[in-house]
Amino acid sequence: MKQYYLTEELAFEITNALTQDELFTALSAAAERLGFDHFALAYDRRGGSTPASLLVHDYPAAWAQVYVDFDLGGADPVRRAGERSMTGFEWRSLPDLIPLTKGDRQMLEVGRENGIADGFTVPRHLPGEASGACSFVIGPNSRMQEEVLHVAEIVGAVALSAARRLVGVAPPKGRPTLSERQRECVLWTARGKTASEVGAILGISEETVIQHLKTARDRYDVHCRQMLILCALFDGLIGFADIYDWWHDH
Amino acid sequence: MKQYYLTEELAFEITNALTQDELFTALSAAAERLGFDHFALAYDRRGGSTPASLLVHDYPAAWAQVYVDFDLGGADPVRRAGERSMTGFEWRSLPDLIPLTKGDRQMLEVGRENGIADGFTVPRHLPGEASGACSFVIGPNSRMQEEVLHVAEIVGAVALSAARRLVGVAPPKGRPTLSERQRECVLWTARGKTASEVGAILGISEETVIQHLKTARDRYDVHCRQMLILCALFDGLIGFADIYDWWHDH
DNA sequence: CCGGGTATACCAAGAAATGGGGATGGTTTG
DNA sequence: CAAACCATCCCCATTTCTTGGTATACCCGG
Numbered sequence: 001m002k003q004y005y006l007t008e009e010l011a012f013e014i015t016n017a018l019t020q021d022e023l024f025t026a027l028s029a030a031a032e033r034l035g036f037d038h039f040a041l042a043y044d045r046r047g048g049s050t051p052a053s054l055l056v057h058d059y060p061a062a063w064a065q066v067y068v069d070f071d072l073g074g075a076d077p078v079r080r081a082g083e084r085s086m087t088g089f090e091w092r093s094l095p096d097l098i099p100l101t102k103g104d105r106q107m108l109e110v111g112r113e114n115g116i117a118d119g120f121t122v123p124r125h126l127p128g129e130a131s132g133a134c135s136f137v138i139g140p141n142s143r144m145q146e147e148v149l150h151v152a153e154i155v156g157a158v159a160l161s162a163a164r165r166l167v168g169v170a171p172p173k174g175r176p177t178l179s180e181r182q183r184e185c186v187l188w189t190a191r192g193k194t195a196s197e198v199g200a201i202l203g204i205s206e207e208t209v210i211q212h213l214k215t216a217r218d219r220y221d222v223h224c225r226q227m228l229i230l231c232a233l234f235d236g237l238i239g240f241a242d243i244y245d246w247w248h249d250h
Numbered sequence: 251m252k253q254y255y256l257t258e259e260l261a262f263e264i265t266n267a268l269t270q271d272e273l274f275t276a277l278s279a280a281a282e283r284l285g286f287d288h289f290a291l292a293y294d295r296r297g298g299s300t301p302a303s304l305l306v307h308d309y310p311a312a313w314a315q316v317y318v319d320f321d322l323g324g325a326d327p328v329r330r331a332g333e334r335s336m337t338g339f340e341w342r343s344l345p346d347l348i349p350l351t352k353g354d355r356q357m358l359e360v361g362r363e364n365g366i367a368d369g370f371t372v373p374r375h376l377p378g379e380a381s382g383a384c385s386f387v388i389g390p391n392s393r394m395q396e397e398v399l400h401v402a403e404i405v406g407a408v409a410l411s412a413a414r415r416l417v418g419v420a421p422p423k424g425r426p427t428l429s430e431r432q433r434e435c436v437l438w439t440a441r442g443k444t445a446s447e448v449g450a451i452l453g454i455s456e457e458t459v460i461q462h463l464k465t466a467r468d469r470y471d472v473h474c475r476q477m478l479i480l481c482a483l484f485d486g487l488i489g490f491a492d493i494y495d496w497w498h499d500h
Numbered sequence: 501c502c503g504g505g506t507a508t509a510c511c512a513a514g515a516a517a518t519g520g521g522g523a524t525g526g527t528t529t530g
Numbered sequence: 531c532a533a534a535c536c537a538t539c540c541c542c543a544t545t546t547c548t549t550g551g552t553a554t555a556c557c558c559g560g
Contacts, residue, residue, distance in 0.1 A: 098486030239296025
């Protein structure tokens with residue numbers, strides 16, 4: 001069958017899913033049509049004051065429980081790698097995206113023992129709003145069919161869009177914003193400066209810097225500077241390069 | 251020609267582009283092969299002392315200048331819509347994604363008068379790092395060929411990955427800088443926990459947590475926890491999702 | 501005009517982080 | 531086998547952060 005029509009057909013079923021169950025059914029059918037043994041879609045909305053998430057998968061029950069335990073410890077290399085890739089990627093390419101820790105290798109091995117041998121993951125991120133990933137997975141006795149990965153890429157992204165619709169789109173203005181001065185203080189803090197040092201840099205008092213950071217923390221409803229920095233980073237108010245380039249220049 | 255081989259061929263040329271000029275050439279060829287009149291790729295790495303962005307396009311010179319002026323003023327509806335879509339979108343779908351202002355409509359109209367009648371844009375975002383969009387555009391006397399949009403979607407994302415590479419991105423480190431236990435302590439710190447709390451969570455003493463964090467800081471040669479967290483995040487040892495999921499589950 | 505937001509400045513106390521030092525026992529690697 | 535790494539535990543002093551409170555002046559929009 002021509003790939004175009006296959007893609008259109010699978011995308012159509014997914015786009016028309018009105019409930020989580022229908023999405024499950026459509027994704028299950030898509031995985032089967034594409035020669036995968038399992039699928040998993042995880043979508044997390046983060047912006048604003050009403051976080052929400054959606055997880056649909058057809059993993060073996062034993063693996064699903066193991067996975068949750070690994071996940072709490074931050075041991076999901078696939079998800080982390082998805083923050084480094086604009087395109088879908090095969091799991092065997094993980095070391096090209098992130099360094100694998102011992103815990104990561106362990107997780108992949110346990111997955112293999114539980115019928116999760118390899119996969120192709122489609123990650124997507126919307127700044128300040130949400131992230132998601134849709135994975136198509138093969139078992140130990142299956143072969144990754146390279147010729148369907150383009151279809152999987154498009155279908156996976158369509159599925160993430162469907163998940164976004166089901167979860168509900170966060171209000172565009174829902175997330176906190178910082179004033180320019182607050183943002184500057186957060187950025188210098190991320191660069192490792194104390195409040196006193198930031199004050200000297202910006203030509204204001206240390207107390208004023210403290211006040212700006214306090215206001216910024218209140219805005220995001222977090223209680224420490226590391227969480228504040230991470231919020232600003234995720235929302236795109238500051239970027240890795242703001243911090244890294246400055247470090248390397250000094 | 252079968253779409254799969256067309257996609258593979260175009261993606262191959264783009265992936266092998268070593269300079270901005272080669273990327274231009276490859277994208278120009280891709281646009282022509284797909285029946286588009288123009289293309290434009292914009293990639294913006296967030297922040298940095300030297301703003302690292304890349305813009306390659308073959309727009310008519312008159313429109314290019316107008317476009318840059320609109321874009322600098324933050325008045326590009328296509329870019330704004332790209333923050334709301336996980337898949338490529340046609341410009342005629344813009345009102346489904348964002349409310350269009352009078353200025354937006356004016357811009358689209360001026361574009362039409364300058365040979366930019368409609369387009370298909372592939373947006374991509376990486377949390378904390380960068381955003382980009384690759385557009386394929388038709389003029390007033392052309393028809394959008396729906397049957398090539400899947401190809402355009404994949405090729406566009408591959409082009410953005412190439413742009414990322416050209417702008418510069420650190421290769422992943424082979425071996426993780428931190429031990430598994432150190433990484434865990436950093437992750438819980440990023441989740442906003444004090445050393446004492448991390449100790450309770452992991453079943454070890456507060457002093458042990460402090461020791462792990464100290465060793466981790468030494469590994470990265472940084473002097474405070476925010477810098478440590480950012481290094482681990484940048485390396486891909488912890489992910490935004492690892493941090494955020496936990497915040498909102500508790 | 502008034503209220504809200506922004507920028508600036510100050511105070512205090514308690515909690516937490518950082519840098520420096522020490523140690524033991526087990527595992528891995530060259 | 532020896533060195534390095536990993537995980538665990540302890541001590542101390544100093545600095546910094548967080549939370550709570552106070553205030554003034556300016557700007558902008560309804």
